[in-house]
Amino acid sequence: MPEVKMRTISYSTAINEALHEEMERDEKVFLMGEDVALSAISPATAGLGDRFGHERVRNTPISELGFTGAAVGAAMAGYRPVLDMRRIDFMMLAIDPIANQAAKLRYMLGGQVSVPLVIRAPEGGYSQNGPTHSQCLEAWFIQVPGLRVIVPSDPADVKGLLKSAIREDNPVLFVEYRSLYSLEGPVPEGDHTEPIGKAAVKKEGADITLIGIGSQARSCLEAAELLAGEGVDAEVVDPRTINPLDVEGLAASVRKTGKCVVAEEGHKSGGVGAEIAASVQEAAFGSLKAPIVRVAALDVPVPVHTKLEAIVLPSTEKIVAAAKKLLA
Amino acid sequence: MAKSTSGLSRKRMHEMYRTMLRIRRFEETADDMYMAGKVVGGVHVSIGQEACSAGVCAALREDDAVLTTHRGHGHSIAKGTRLPEMLAELMGKVTGLCRSKGGSMHIADVSKGHYGAHSIVGANMPMAAGIGLAYQLEGKDRVAVVFFGDGASNNGAFHEAMNLCAIWKLPVVFFCENNQYAVSVPAEYSTSVDDISVRSKGYDAPGLTVDGMDVAAVYEASREAVAHARRGLGPSLVEAKTYRFFGHSRGDPHYGMYRTKEEWEGWKAKDPLIVCEKMLKMTAKDKKAHADAVEAEIREAIEFAESSPEPEESVALEDIFA
Ligand SMILES: Cc1ncc(C[n+]2csc(CCOP(=O)(O)OP(=O)(O)O)c2C)c(N)n1
Ligand SMILES: [Mg+2]
Numbered sequence: 001m002p003e004v005k006m007r008t009i010s011y012s013t014a015i016n017e018a019l020h021e022e023m024e025r026d027e028k029v030f031l032m033g034e035d036v037a038l039s040a041i042s043p044a045t046a047g048l049g050d051r052f053g054h055e056r057v058r059n060t061p062i063s064e065l066g067f068t069g070a071a072v073g074a075a076m077a078g079y080r081p082v083l084d085m086r087r088i089d090f091m092m093l094a095i096d097p098i099a100n101q102a103a104k105l106r107y108m109l110g111g112q113v114s115v116p117l118v119i120r121a122p123e124g125g126y127s128q129n130g131p132t133h134s135q136c137l138e139a140w141f142i143q144v145p146g147l148r149v150i151v152p153s154d155p156a157d158v159k160g161l162l163k164s165a166i167r168e169d170n171p172v173l174f175v176e177y178r179s180l181y182s183l184e185g186p187v188p189e190g191d192h193t194e195p196i197g198k199a200a201v202k203k204e205g206a207d208i209t210l211i212g213i214g215s216q217a218r219s220c221l222e223a224a225e226l227l228a229g230e231g232v233d234a235e236v237v238d239p240r241t242i243n244p245l246d247v248e249g250l251a252a253s254v255r256k257t258g259k260c261v262v263a264e265e266g267h268k269s270g271g272v273g274a275e276i277a278a279s280v281q282e283a284a285f286g287s288l289k290a291p292i293v294r295v296a297a298l299d300v301p302v303p304v305h306t307k308l309e310a311i312v313l314p315s316t317e318k319i320v321a322a323a324k325k326l327l328a
Numbered sequence: 329m330a331k332s333t334s335g336l337s338r339k340r341m342h343e344m345y346r347t348m349l350r351i352r353r354f355e356e357t358a359d360d361m362y363m364a365g366k367v368v369g370g371v372h373v374s375i376g377q378e379a380c381s382a383g384v385c386a387a388l389r390e391d392d393a394v395l396t397t398h399r400g401h402g403h404s405i406a407k408g409t410r411l412p413e414m415l416a417e418l419m420g421k422v423t424g425l426c427r428s429k430g431g432s433m434h435i436a437d438v439s440k441g442h443y444g445a446h447s448i449v450g451a452n453m454p455m456a457a458g459i460g461l462a463y464q465l466e467g468k469d470r471v472a473v474v475f476f477g478d479g480a481s482n483n484g485a486f487h488e489a490m491n492l493c494a495i496w497k498l499p500v501v502f503f504c505e506n507n508q509y510a511v512s513v514p515a516e517y518s519t520s521v522d523d524i525s526v527r528s529k530g531y532d533a534p535g536l537t538v539d540g541m542d543v544a545a546v547y548e549a550s551r552e553a554v555a556h557a558r559r560g561l562g563p564s565l566v567e568a569k570t571y572r573f574f575g576h577s578r579g580d581p582h583y584g585m586y587r588t589k590e591e592w593e594g595w596k597a598k599d600p601l602i603v604c605e606k607m608l609k610m611t612a613k614d615k616k617a618h619a620d621a622v623e624a625e626i627r628e629a630i631e632f633a634e635s636s637p638e639p640e641e642s643v644a645l646e647d648i649f650a
Contacts, residue, residue, distance in 0.1 A: 061482035061518040128369040304431035308644035
């Protein structure tokens with residue numbers, strides 16, 4: 001295999017590169033969203049309007065329902081729209097075209113259409129933006145058959161998976177974690193794609209499996225480092241996509257370690273962690289030496305105040321504490 | 329565009345001037361506090377748009393309701409919201425109006441008829457219809473006013489709420505502050521009409537565009553719209569042409585990114601405080617009297633907010649269910 005050259009870029013630059021490259025590659029790809037045409041608004045979309053013009057990098061009014069529905073239509077009619085939701089909280093106004101239309105149309109119309117639509121949904125807290133500007137809502141959407149849900153946690157994955165999402169012939173909810181936007185990491189040069197539906201082992205270990213979703217994959221890596229200081233060899237696995245979920249990839253790690261913590265930034269009840277815990281125990285019950293433990297946001301809205309927000313949201317420390325309790 | 333007719337009493341004009349100055353100084357203080365790292369979360373100031381808040385609320389009774397947006401300090405103050413508790417909320421103190429859980433974007437003082445700033449664009453309008461419905465069901469002649477931006481007028485929530493209010497004749501005034509931009513997107517680009525007020529025609533309701541830098545014009549238009557609602561005749565749409573002198577939120581420069589310096593300076597020349605000072609032919613002594621009173625109030629708010637305690641951890645787990 002030829003050697004892959006790596007360079008270090010940020011999560012937001014990786015998104016930006018993926019968008020540039022896919023728009024360059026396929027003229028059917030176009031971008032819509034509030035303020036996307038202005039470079040200075042977000043590092044993820046900077047430069048696109050200047051490069052591709054405002055036909056293809058299109059500002060929308062504050063009409064989430066309208067422009068999402070329009071994107072579904074354009075996708076059926078042969079285009080590959082990419083939407084920028086700014087925050088997943090605002091996407092709540094557009095659940096109908098996503099869940100009732102995009103996800104079901106192919107099925108309802110007996111396979112006559114496909115809906116190659118990507119909805120970029122930045123989300124998450126740790127920024128004192130309060131209850132309606134901090135949510136992590138990917139769990140809601142794994143309840144919707146026909147919709148892919150992708151949750152990348154580092155620059156290489158966000159680039160590779162966004163490129164795959166844009167090439168995918170089905171609607172994709174592409175979650176981005178705002179708290180990771182400035183995270184730097186190695187990304188291969190050139191046309192780097194990652195497969196949809198494959199978990200990745202982010203750090204190997206033998207004593208316990210830490211499964212982290214999105215921002216919490218990063219926290220799990222930090223937790224693994226802290227645990228290493230106490231002689232615990234933790235393995236960190238990132239599902240990377242949650243529909244489809246690579247149950248076998250996750251179960252393989254749990255079969256090895258026998259213990260598992262699942263961490264996510266969304267609320268605990270009915271969360272992605274609950275789904276993963278259930279699926280992994282179905283696949284690897286015999287190997288488990290203890291119940292799978294979930295670390296998640298409390299079932300409480302995310303408050304503005306820094307100290308209160310920290311109580312509600314998960315953290316590296318909470319993951320370490322959960323792991324130590326399991327190992328004790 | 330409707331201008332004021334100058335039939336207003338000097339007393340009323342001075343009161344509205346005072347309200348505008350209180351808003352201006354509160355928001356300048358909030359901005360200073362933000363720069364000093366003392367504000368928790370974001371702030372969106374309405375500096376330049378004060379005539380809208382002051383003019384509308386001067387036409388309201390204490391038992392009327394307002395609902396506002398992410399840019400809601402001005403409406404809050406004009407409706408009687410307590411300044412110390414409001415500043416405390418911005419500074420993350422437990423004495424804040426929302427106990428430090430809502431922040432600047434969710435300021436509410438329900439005891440004063442202020443049903444909240446709402447940070448999801450458009451969300452406040454259907455709720456205003458519902459408050460109007462409650463007033464109608466109770467047989468009271470109370471009115472709800474909902475403030476929103478040019479950007480929000482392109483959201484389905486606006487159109488659905490207008491239609492509901494029109495078919496049920498609900499006592500609601502839709503007050504659109506057209507400050508020409510939704511973050512960076514010009515209303516000229518995003519909006520199908522030059523004057524947003526013409527959208528009322530689709531709902532067979534009165535619509536009027538006023539000079540939003542002229543507090544008297546805003547007051548006169550609002551008085552009429554409020555009276556219409558109080559008489560049980562249904563909603564009106566008032567559009568005020570105005571401008572925010574600051575960026576959308578912190579970190580967004582006053583001009584240079586999507587607004588030109590010339591445009592900005594043109595609007596600055598129409599500063600609603602200066603317009604009002606001229607209309608009243610205010611003397612230096614008049615101005616000082618207003619300024620002194622407002623400074624005292626601001627000082628008191630700062631003292632209250634700074635000396636207030638941070639929330640206990642348990643506050644995070646309270647107020648979820650009634
Ligand atoms: C439903 C929704 N979409 C997007 C946003 C992000 N956002 C916050 S303020 C704003 C612009 C609002 O413009 P306008 O209604 O004109 O009010 P202004 O900020 O000018 O006062 C946007 C897009 C949001 N808060 N809610
Ligand atoms: Mg605006």
